Structure formats: C-alpha cells, structure tokens
Amino acid sequence: MEAKHLTHSTPKPDTGAGEWKFSDLIAEPHVRERWDRVRRYFFLRESTYDMTNRCNIRCEGCYYYEGEKQHAHEVGDPEKWRSLMKSEKARGITYVVLAGAEPSLVPELLTVCHEEMPLGAIATNGLKWIPGSIGYKIHISVWGNDDTSQRVRGAKQMLQRQIENYRGDARAVFVYTFTPHNIAEADQVTRILAREGCKITFNVFSSPVGYTGALRHTESSLRQTRQAMLNLLQRYPETVLYSHYNAVAHTHHLGLHALFGCSYPRCNPSTDIGLGRSFRQYRTDLNWDRDAACCVPDTDCRDCRHYAAGSAVVTARLFRHASEPDVFASWLDYVDTYLAVWVTGYDKGVNLCQRWVAPPGHDLF
Amino acid sequence: MDVATELDKMMHRVAEIMINELKLEDVTPETFDPDIDLVDEVGIDSMDLATVALVLRDEYAVRIDEDDYPKLTTVRLISEYLLKKIEAKV
Numbered sequence: 164m165e166a167k168h169l170t171h172s173t174p175k176p177d178t179g180a181g182e183w184k185f186s187d188l189i190a191e192p193h194v195r196e197r198w199d200r201v202r203r204y205f206f207l208r209e210s211t212y213d214m215t216n217r218c219n220i221r222c223e224g225c226y227y228y229e230g231e232k233q234h235a236h237e238v239g240d241p242e243k244w245r246s247l248m249k250s251e252k253a254r255g256i257t258y259v260v261l262a263g264a265e266p267s268l269v270p271e272l273l274t275v276c277h278e279e280m281p282l283g284a285i286a287t288n289g290l291k292w293i294p295g296s297i298g299y300k301i302h303i304s305v306w307g308n309d310d311t312s313q314r315v316r317g318a319k320q321m322l323q324r325q326i327e328n329y330r331g332d333a334r335a336v337f338v339y340t341f342t343p344h345n346i347a348e349a350d351q352v353t354r355i356l357a358r359e360g361c362k363i364t365f366n367v368f369s370s371p372v373g374y375t376g377a378l379r380h381t382e383s384s385l386r387q388t389r390q391a392m393l394n395l396l397q398r399y400p401e402t403v404l405y406s407h408y409n410a411v412a413h414t415h416h417l418g419l420h421a422l423f424g425c426s427y428p429r430c431n432p433s434t435d436i437g438l439g440r441s442f443r444q445y446r447t448d449l450n451w452d453r454d455a456a457c458c459v460p461d462t463d464c465r466d467c468r469h470y471a472a473g474s475a476v477v478t479a480r481l482f483r484h485a486s487e488p489d490v491f492a493s494w495l496d497y498v499d500t501y502l503a504v505w506v507t508g509y510d511k512g513v514n515l516c517q518r519w520v521a522p523p524g525h526d527l528f
Numbered sequence: 529m530d531v532a533t534e535l536d537k538m539m540h541r542v543a544e545i546m547i548n549e550l551k552l553e554d555v556t557p558e559t560f561d562p563d564i565d566l567v568d569e570v571g572i573d574s575m576d577l578a579t580v581a582l583v584l585r586d587e588y589a590v591r592i593d594e595d596d597y598p599k600l601t602t603v604r605l606i607s608e609y610l611l612k613k614i615e616a617k618v
Contacts, residue, residue, distance in 0.1 A: 185582035205575040255571070424594075426574075435598035436567050437574035481578040482594050 182486045194492065197512060201498045204506060207282070209438075209475065210256050211458055212247075212445045213263035214272055215239075220265075220288055222306065222316040224342075224378045227263040229371040230461040235446040241275040247449055248279035255441055258505075259283035260458065260471070261299070263447075267291040273299075284505050289325035289337075290318065300507055301334045305363075307345035308352055322352060326359050336404065336504050338470065340366040343384035344377065346391050353395045357402040364404040364504045365392055367413045367468035371461050379466065382416050386528065389414035404503050406514045408493035411521065412477050413468045415528060420464045422522045423476045427457035430464055438475060474501040483523045490523065492516035538607035545583050546603065550576050562604040580606075588614060 189195045216233055218225075227233060238244070251259070259280050266273055267287045276283065277297045285293060289303035303325050306312055312321035329335035337356055339349055349365075356363050367388060370379045380388070392410040396403045415422055420430055431439040443451040444460055455461075458471040477497050484494035492515035503511035521527040543560035546552060550572065566572040574597055581592040584606075590613040592600065600606045 182585075184586045186586050202575075202579065205573070205579070208573065433598045435601065436577065437597070439598075440567070441573075479574055479578075480594070481575060482581055482592070485582050 183488065183491075185485050188485055188488060188491045194488075194495070194515065197495045197499060197515060200512070201495060201502060204502055204509070207258045207506075208256050208441050209258040209260060209458075210251060210441070210443045210445065211260040211262055212276075213447045214261050214266040215269045216264055216447050217268055218264035218288070219268065219290055220316050220318045222288075224315075224368065224371065224374065224376060225264075226371055226459050226461055229374075230455070232263070232446045232455070232460060235448040235450070237447045238449050239269065239272070241271050243449065244272050245275045245279055247445070248276055252280060256280070257282060259299075260286065262286040265291075267293050270294055270297070273297045282506065288316075288318075288321075289328055289335075290321070292328040295332070295334075298507055299334065300336060300505055301329065301332070302504075303329060303335055303337045305337050305339045305352060306342070308348040311345050311348060322355065326356070326361065330359050330361065334507060335361065337361055337363040338366050339363055340368050341380075341384075341388045341391070342368040342378045343380055346384065346387050349391050349395060353399050353402060357399045361402070362404055363395075363399075363402055364470065364500070365409070365413070366470040369418070369459070369469045369472075370463045370466040372463045374463065380468075382528075385414040385416060389528075404500055404511050406493070406496035406500050407517060407519055408497045409473070409500055411493075411519055411527065412473055412497065413470065415468075415522065415525070417525065418465055418467045419469070419472050419476050420467055422525060423480050425457070425464065425467070425472065425476050426479050427472070427475070428453045429455060429457040429460070437479060470504075473497075474505060477501075480523075486523060489516050489518070489520050493520040534611060535604075535607055538611055539603050541587075542580075542584070542603050542607050542610070545580055545587075546572075549579055549583055560603060562607070563602050565601050566603070567601055584610060590614060590617065 189198045213232060215237055259276055261276060265288060266285050274297055277299060284300040284302055286302045293301055306315055309320055309322050313319055339352060353363055368378050389410050392405060396405050419425060426438040428439055428442055433439040442456060444456040445451045459469045478501055485491050496514045496516055499512050502509040519527055539562045540557045543557040547555060577597050585591055588610055590610060600609055
C-alpha cells in the first residue's frame with residue numbers, strides 16, 4: 164500500500180491564531196474521508212474493570228499486583244456484573260476495558276459483560292482461550308521472546324501458546340511492551356506474528372509508583388525503542404498497527420501527562436466533561452476510587468507512556484492538533500491506530516503522515 | 529449595536545453549528561434552548577465540543593482553549609465566551 168501525502172499548495176489561511184482553518188485541513192478527500200471515519204467513534208465513553216484478583220502467571224513489574232486493588236474481594240456473581248453493566252450503560256458508558264488480574268479465568272463474567280455492553284476490550288496474557296462468542300477485542304500481552312517471557316513471567320513457550328490460542332482470530336491484537344531489555348527481540352516476535360497472520364501493536368513499559376527496577380526506561384532506551392518501532396512498522400506494514408506519531412508520543416522523554424495533559428480522573432480534577440466526568444476504574448469488589456482512577460492504576464504518572472493511556476489522552480487533544488496538515492494527519496493516524504486496536508470491526512487505514520512530527524508545543528524527543 | 533441582539537445572533541449561529549456538526553435531531557436553531565446543559569441533557573462530550581470549537585475557530589478566528597471546555601456547558605455560555613474573545617481582539 165502506498166501512503167497518500169498531504170499536498171496542500173494553497174497559502175496558509177489565517178484563522179487569526181496562526182493556524183490553518185479546519186475546513187482547509189480536511190479539504191483533501193483522503194483526509195476528509197479519514198476524519199469522517201474516525202469521528203463516527205467519538206461516542207465511545209470508556210471505563211475499566213478488574214475482573215478477578217487471580218492470575219495464572221506472575222510477571223515482574225505487573226501493575227495489578229501493585230497498590231491496594233489486589234486486596235479487593237472478588238465479586239463472582241454474574242448477575243451482579245450484569246447489574247453493574249446496566250448501570251454503567253445508564254450513566255453513558257459505551258465501551259468497557261476488562262482487565263486485571265487475568266480476565267480469561269472468569270469467562271462467565273466476560274459473557275455477561277458482553278451481553279450488556281457490546282463494545283470493549285479484554286487485556287489478557289493469552290494463555291487461556293476466551294470463547295469466540297465474546298466479541299471484544301482481545302489484547303494479548305507480550306514482553307519479549309520466549310526466553311525473556313520465561314524469565315520475567317515464569318511461563319514456558321508463551322508466544323507459541325498465545326498464537327495457538329489466537330491464530331486467525333480477528334479479535335486478537337498482540338501488544339508488545341518495550342522494556343530497555345527486549346528492544347532487539349521485537350523483530351523476532353513481529354516476524355513470527357507476521358508469519359502467522361497475527362496483528363501486533365506496541366506498548367512502552369511505564370513504571371508503577373515506587374518502582375526502581377531495571378525495566379524503567381532511560382532516554383537512550385526510548386530513542387532505541389522509537390527506532391525499533393519505525394523499523395518494524397516499515398518492514399511489516401500489514402502486521403503492525405502503529406504510526407510514526409504513535410512512536411513519537413510514546414517514546415518522548417516526557418511522559419504522556421507532561422506532553423498532553425492526562426484527562427483521567429487521577430490527574431484531572433474536573434468532573435464537568437470528558438474522562439474526568441465519566442471514567443471509572445472498578446476493582447474486583449465493584450467499587451471505585453476517583454483518586455486512583457485511570458486506565459492503568461498505580462502507574463507513576465511522570466513515567467506513563469502506556470498504550471491504553473495514550474489512546475484516550477492523545478485522542479482527546481483534537482483541538483491542539485488541528486493546526487497544520489502534517490500535525491493533523493498525524494493525529495488522524497493516531498486515532499485510526501487506536502480504533503483499529505480497540506474496536507472490533509475497525510480496520511486500520513494507510514497512515515497519512517509518514518514522517519516524524521513533534522507533539523504540539525514540544526520538540527521531537 | 530445592541531448587546532442582546534449580538535448575543536441572540538451568536539446563540540443562533542452556535543446552535544446552528546451544533547445541530548449541523550453533531551447531527552442533532554428534532555431541534556432547530558430557533559427551538560434550541562440556549563440554557564440547556566449540553567453535557568447533561570444533550571449528551572455532548574469533549575470530542576464533540578472540540579469539533580464545534582474548530583468550526584467556530586474557522587468562522588470567528590478565535591480559539592476556544594481546551595482548558596475552558598468544562599465551563600462552556602450551554603449555547604449561551606459558549607456565545608458569551610466567543611463575544612468576549614471577539615471584543616478583546618478589536
């Protein structure tokens with residue numbers, strides 16, 4: 164597939180604020196088409212839910228087993244989950260992220276959630292197959308090749324088992340988390356997934372609060388990660404769900420909060436509109452705490468480059484990205500990636516901007 | 529110019545843009561209640577407001593700062609905000 168490039172040749176229209184007019188930014192048919200396509204999903208309002216406090220493996224740096232949430236008691240009654248989903252729908256939630264600790268261990272709860280709320284995603288380690296009737300996107304965590312997975316996750320032949328469970332499953336997206344120590348392994352993993360016809364997207368390890376271990380990124384490892392992401396995107400365009408701008412946003416020396424202003428309740432006191440108003444992060448006891456509410460609780464906000472956070476935080480910053488053609492195209496690529504990763508039935512388009520673009524108000528790195 | 533008239537005109541135009549951009553049904557600029565809560569009662573969210581803000585930026589050459597979204601909860605408040613910004617430019 165060949166990328167279409169923005170070819171604006173008209174003089175920069177003056178909005179009085181030194182920016183392009185929005186109507187001119189979307190004047191080119193392929194940009195307009197993408198804008199019209201992504202804006203159909205602006206109705207998505209997410210919340211996240213820990214499904215169980217059990218897991219079938221134990222990984223170094225796991226977010227779930229940090230902080231207090233791991234001690235919440237489990238509510239295993241499907242009807243209580245059905246009731247929760249109904250009340251969530253009533254308050255405007257249209258999208259659920261089912262995570263923590265390992266949702267595949269409670270398929271009866273996943274089924275009930277899906278019956279009540281048809282759009283969503285499940286974060287899983289992929290070792291136990293989730294029935295096909297549960298039509299959510301399934302995000303399968305990958306932390307390196309099988310040697311690395313065995314070392315840091317204590318599971319043998321992890322990638323092979325994950326592929327056996329989800330080969331040919333349109334729900335599945337493998338999520339490769341870059342740490343400073345597995346950057347080179349991403350090529351091997353992506354090659355295998357490409358051969359098997361699977362899809363992959365990228366995450367960047369973001370330290371839990373208080374974490375001082377070796378997985379915390381440095382500027383050097385972030386630069387290497389960015390380059391590795393680009394190499395894989397170019398080499399496996401049919402397999403990798405990502406864009407240049409995704410790589411910039413998630414490997415910048417500043418975290419997502421510093422770059423874009425995180426709008427999850429934990430960082431955002433406003434309850435008037437957007438995530439600050441609607442987002443909740445439920446624990447396994449079906450309670451939630453506004454002070455802890457974000458997509459990956461117990462992450463150190465200064466180090467947050469999490470793919471789930473970016474999907475909301477970058478996407479929400481439409482206005483500041485509508486400044487010039489390449490910046491807006493980069494934002495569209497980011498949103499297009501987010502939708503392809505998170506929404507069942509949404510297929511990734513060709514990236515509109517295939518060069519590095521800095522986040523508004525910041526340098527490239 | 530009569531301030532009330534200016535505000536009325538702006539509210540009419542903002543309502544028109546809202547209806548067109550957000551595909552709102554069963555309402556016209558004439559029947560759009562300028563004091564209805566856009567978030568609570570119309571169901572508009574931050575992405576919708578950003579879209580409307582971009583169209584308004586094109587038309588009036590003024591920015592609606594992202595930080596100001598939370599307080600712009602009605603057509604009247606948006607219109608007053610815009611008029612203040614326009615007046616500050618003159």
